[in-house]
Amino acid sequence: MKVLYISFNGFYEYNGISKKKLAQIKGLKESGCNVVNCYYSVDPTDGQRLWMINDNVLISLGTGIRAKIKKRINYVPILAYIEEKQISFVYMRSEHNANPFLIHFVRQLRNKGVKVVMEIPTYPYDQEYITFESKCSLFIDKLFRKSLAKQLNAIVTFSDQVEIFRQRTIRISNGIDFSSIKLKQNNHKQSELHLIGVAEIHYWHGFDRVVAGMRDYYKSKADDYKVFFHIIGEFSGERERIEILPLITENQLENYVILHGRLFGTALDEIFDHADIGIGSLARHRSNITYIKTLKNREYAARGIPFIYSEIDEDFEEMPYIMKVPADESPINIEPLIEFYRENRWNPIEIRESVAHLSWKNQMQKILDTII
Secondary structure, eight states: OEEEEEESSOOOTTOHHHHHHHHHHHHHHHTTOEEEEEEEEEOTTTOOEEEEETTEEEEEOOSHHHHHHHHHHOOHHHHHHHHHHTOOEEEEEOOSOOOHHHHHHHHHHHHTTOEEEEEESSSSOGGGOOSHHHHHHHHHHHHHHHHHHHHSSEEEESSSOSEETTEEEEEOOOOBOGGGSOOOOOOOOSSEEEEEEESSBOGGGOHHHHHHHHHHHHHHHTTTSEEEEEEESOBSSHHHHHHHHHHHHHTTOTTTEEEEESOOTHHHHHHHHHOOEEEOOSOGGGGTOOBOOOHHHHHHHHHTOOEEESSBOTTTTTOTTEEEOOSSSSOOOHHHHHHHHHTOOOOHHHHHHTTGGGBHHHHHHHHHHHHO
């Protein structure tokens, strides 16, 4: 089967979403598909806005505002490529970009007998739009997303929703590319605890709850048992900076909350080898989400480390190596985390093996089985 995987953003080595998209493409290939990666990109040298096919330019849209507009309205080159290569299945990753031109594009595909599904990475998502500019963009999506959904064969979701925008869903889990994730080296420590949180930091990750918990812990246990929190990634906005940075400086936690910025490859592996407990999402309630299957939880499991989170993730609820925390605004109580770590001895290999069924090959196969 010939498949075109369309994403409306480019690929960056440090970016978890980019890694996910490449892993999905790999999963489709492992399921026997001939997959072409079609994506939008901006040339860093001259600002040319491009539609790419694998590593080759399909078309240059030019530069400036006209090129930005063309991105949203001109799908003719992609349609022509699909016809020429006789592609039978299109997988789109939504960027909340529904509009009449995208609807027309999908309708043309369906009229030619091409199957089309669209992945909505997080649902619901309206509450994630905070600024006036972003809300304007969302307004256009809200006007047309039901009409777009009507043209699809299905919507792929990681939620528990049976239907989204009146279209049926295919419910899968975020998958794991085991070949790209190094297993943690087991180095259990007696005198200290190292927490790790990996994300492009948004308010719904709730990392501020951990920092607040460490503030409370060090007020009463400063010389008892050392706890460190390694934050890997950049702040997504000013809101997240205001929530976290003052907590660190005002409570003299600079030696215990370490902001590493973006890391990948060997540098990230080294931090994971030193880490003891992963920090998943702790504030999805802030974005009105209860059920979700995050990439973060799966990476921690693939690394072979225990982790905590506050949402409902059906793949992990009964696992012995996870710890649930309340989905509220309370600081994370550090003492139970220490007990959780000290009273257990987890085998990283066993944790990793417990999620073998979550490979991207298995997850993408579910979509193929449903659609084809």
